[in-house]
Amino acid sequence: MKILYFAWIRRSLEISGETINPPKNIKNVKSLVNWLGLKSKKHKEVFLKIKSIRIAVNHEVVSLNNKIKQNDEIAFFPPFTGG
Amino acid sequence: MKILYFAWIRRSLEISGETINPPKNIKNVKSLVNWLGLKSKKHKEVFLKIKSIRIAVNHEVVSLNNKIKQNDEIAFFPPFTGG
């Protein structure tokens, strides 16, 4: 599973992404977020702010209840400020 | 008094304008139109269609009741179709 981080999340974690292999019971975004929060102190701090984080699964913005699969690309980012 | 004609009015009258010296009792646009209509057969035909003609006095669109003065520039034209 490919994870990507953008903007302040990328800066806080000091990585722009990581390839992970979560356990079988991680079946939606919410459980993935909880699992990622356990990876390090930095991860924990970032994912405590989940309310100000948006999530995309395969380039579509989704809610925490969205199902995820092994080969998905999952991105975490703040609200967009382009244009 | 300077009179200007545009678009189909200019073409019908075969002149783009004329300098006139109407009698003293011609004090508003309506009386001017009646007076101009007497100038020639062509004038008569044009000014019979006064309902589809717009009038400007000194570059401002006005109604038939508008007062006119000796040195005014008065223009007759159909509705605008620029832009």
Added chain:
Amino acid sequence: MIKIQKKNFNFSEENKKLLKNNSGAIVTFIGVVRGKTKTKKIQSINIECYLKMAEKKLEEVEMIANKKWKLNNCIIIHRYGKIKPGEKIVYIATSAEHRKNAFKSCEFIIDYLKTKAPFWKLEKINSKEMYVRLKKKDEKNLKKWENII
């Protein structure tokens, strides 16, 4: 800045003037002679103009837009004379700090020009010339700006 001219213009040169004054948004409108309508092929158009009044009206609309939408810049160019299909007739550019003001002012200016500026279009179709009629739609479009003018 307003210009009423016979010759064609290059909008890139005009556009360059807009990238100044802390503007965050630039909106431009370009009106072009179409080559055909639903039923007919247009060979060319000839735009007649009451020059002195047109200058006054363009300056007027520029002033109204500048004031209402706090524009940093406003350019209005209107051509007259013979113009071929695919050629530009009118160019309007507005720049403002934020985009809503740039959009609104640009749309207002073209709606205003359509019914308030003294230009008349003569179309040449099958070698015959005919004046374009006023579009009811254009009169209606101006209604939404009634509180401004």
Added chain:
Amino acid sequence: MIKIQKKNFNFSEENKKLLKNNSGAIVTFIGVVRGKTKTKKIQSINIECYLKMAEKKLEEVEMIANKKWKLNNCIIIHRYGKIKPGEKIVYIATSAEHRKNAFKSCEFIIDYLKTKAPFWKLEKINSKEMYVRLKKKDEKNLKKWENII
């Protein structure tokens, strides 16, 4: 046509492509980096981009606009990376037979990009970098297009 690129662009070259296809109206929007806000002077901005998702979203909005407003042409260019005050960030051009469709589609596209396309602005002010916050106004602006997307 959509482009997501680091380098600056010349809108006159882009504009030339629009004078085709029996279009009567071309509307363009250019978003520019402002040099200052109410309280601060901006040295530069850095735009971060989720490239694959951005390509998808730009293609999506182009398709929606083409379909809804029957556009003859649609160009969307969005830059990322370091951009200085006075430089262009985004360019949108739409052309249609009539002006209302060109105006509406252009305004829709920029409203859409502001909240739906994965770009993030980092401002440099007094040598300090800070991410720009989402503007509530931008979320509100998109509401008026709700029946379209």
